[in-house]
Amino acid sequence: MTDDIDQLAQLLGQKLVARNWTISCAESCTGGGIGYAITAISGSSTWFKQGLITYSNDAKQQLLGVTEQTLTSFGAVSAQTVQEMARGAAQSASAQVAIAVSGIAGPDGGTPDKPLGTVWFGFFIDGKSHNIKQLFNGNRQQVRLKAIEFALSKVIRLIDSSS
C-alpha cells in the first residue's frame, strides 16, 4: 500500500509478539485494508487470526454485536458505534487488541455534522476502550489510506502506553 503503512504493520507485529497478544479488526470504510496491511507482514498469522469487514449496519449488528439502538441514536459513524465494533471484534477473535474504523470516505455521504473525511476509530486494548475522531482531506482512496495509517500508528502508541 505505502512504505509507511508497511513499516507500521511490521512494528505493530513486534509489539504484539513481545506481549504474546493478538489483534483483530472491524472495518467499515477501510473495507479490509487494515487486514490487508497486517497480513502483508510475513509471520502475521502469529498475531492476527481474523478480521471482520462490516460494511453494512446489519453486518455490524450480526457479526460484532453493535446494538440497533446505538446505530439509530448515534449513526454508524460515531464514537458509540466504533466502541461497540472494537469490543465485538476483540471478543469474536479472543484478541487482546482490536481496531474498529467507521467513516465517510466519499464522494457521497457527507453531512454538515459529519463532513466527508470524518472517520471514527475505536481501539480496544487489554480491556480498555479508546475512541478518536479524525477529519482527513483527500479523495476516497486518500481518506482510506490515511485512515489505515492512522489506525496502525495509533494502536501502536496505545499498546506502548498500556502498562
Added chain:
Amino acid sequence: MTDDIDQLAQLLGQKLVARNWTISCAESCTGGGIGYAITAISGSSTWFKQGLITYSNDAKQQLLGVTEQTLTSFGAVSAQTVQEMARGAAQSASAQVAIAVSGIAGPDGGTPDKPLGTVWFGFFIDGKSHNIKQLFNGNRQQVRLKAIEFALSKVIRLIDSSS
C-alpha cells in the same frame, strides 16, 4: 492497488447490480485485499455488505463453518476448504455470490505437494460451487495481488456464464 484490479472491481459491481445480487468474501492469504478492492468502488455498499478475513483455522471454522474434518483431512489450502469457506461466506451474508481464497503466499509454508504460490479459490454463484487452483509466481506481495486479480476476473466470468 492496481488499475486492473480497480477496473475489475468496477465491472463486478455493474454485473451484480444488474442482477440485484450481493457478494461476500472469505479471505485467508489475501487478508482483506479483495474486500479492500471492492470497497474502493464508490457505491459498493449496494452490492457488498460484509467480508470475513479468516486467517486462522479456528476462524475458518467459527465464522464460516468449515469442518475440522475438512481441515484435518485436506488442509486449509484445498478445494474442500475453499468450497466450504465460500458457502459459509454466502450464507453468513445472505449473498448470492461469494469468493473464498486460501493459499501459500510465502515466503514460508511451501511443501512439495503445495509449493509457494499455490492458491485455491472457491466461488459460490447462485447456489453452485466452483473451485479452482492456481500457481502464481512472485514474492508474497505479488502472489497476493495476482490472487486478488484472478478472483475478481474469474467471478465476473462465472456470473456471466450463470444463466
